[in-house]
Amino acid sequence: MKLILAIVNYDDVSAVTRALTKGGFSSTRLSTTGGFMMAGNVTVLIGVDEEKVQAVIDIVKEHSHSRKQMIPATTELNYGYYPSMPVEVTVGGATIFVVDIERFERA
Ligand code: 2BA
Numbered sequence: 001m002k003l004i005l006a007i008v009n010y011d012d013v014s015a016v017t018r019a020l021t022k023g024g025f026s027s028t029r030l031s032t033t034g035g036f037m038m039a040g041n042v043t044v045l046i047g048v049d050e051e052k053v054q055a056v057i058d059i060v061k062e063h064s065h066s067r068k069q070m071i072p073a074t075t076e077l078n079y080g081y082y083p084s085m086p087v088e089v090t091v092g093g094a095t096i097f098v099v100d101i102e103r104f105e106r107a
Pocket of ligand 1: 007033034035036037038039041089090091092093094095
């Protein structure tokens with residue numbers, strides 16, 4: 001059993017979870033915040049057997065898009081840091097982690 005944690009842009013998450021459900025995968029959405037931009041994103045948790053991991057990653061990738069975003073110089077980033085000039089960053093598609101699960105039970 002594996003746990004996939006996919007950090008997804010808020011604007012993509014509905015399409016991602018709809019496609020996962022259509023593909024027969026259960027998922028849980030957690031509201032999260034990026035540590036650099038301090039902006040909201042969504043972390044989707046998906047528990048699956050190992051042989052299904054690639055299918056899940058393919059679905060998440062298909063529905064997650066990268067975006068160029070300007071951070072204005074007036075934006076406070078982490079630790080009270082302000083960029084000296086506007087900064088362009090490319091956010092996403094999804095950031096995906098796959099971890100081993102020692103035990104999975106439904107109670
Ligand atoms: P944030 O940490 O808010 O980062 C948003 C975007 O800002 C990143 O997009 C990247 O383009 C840029 N960025 C992040 N840290 C930077 C730094 N130290 N210097 C310059 N630019 C930086 P993504 O890489 O697509 O990441 C999107 C979100 O995924 C992140 O939001 C964070 O919530 C998560 N994430 C990405 N990599 C991660 C990691 N290794 N561990 C945990 N979470 C991660």
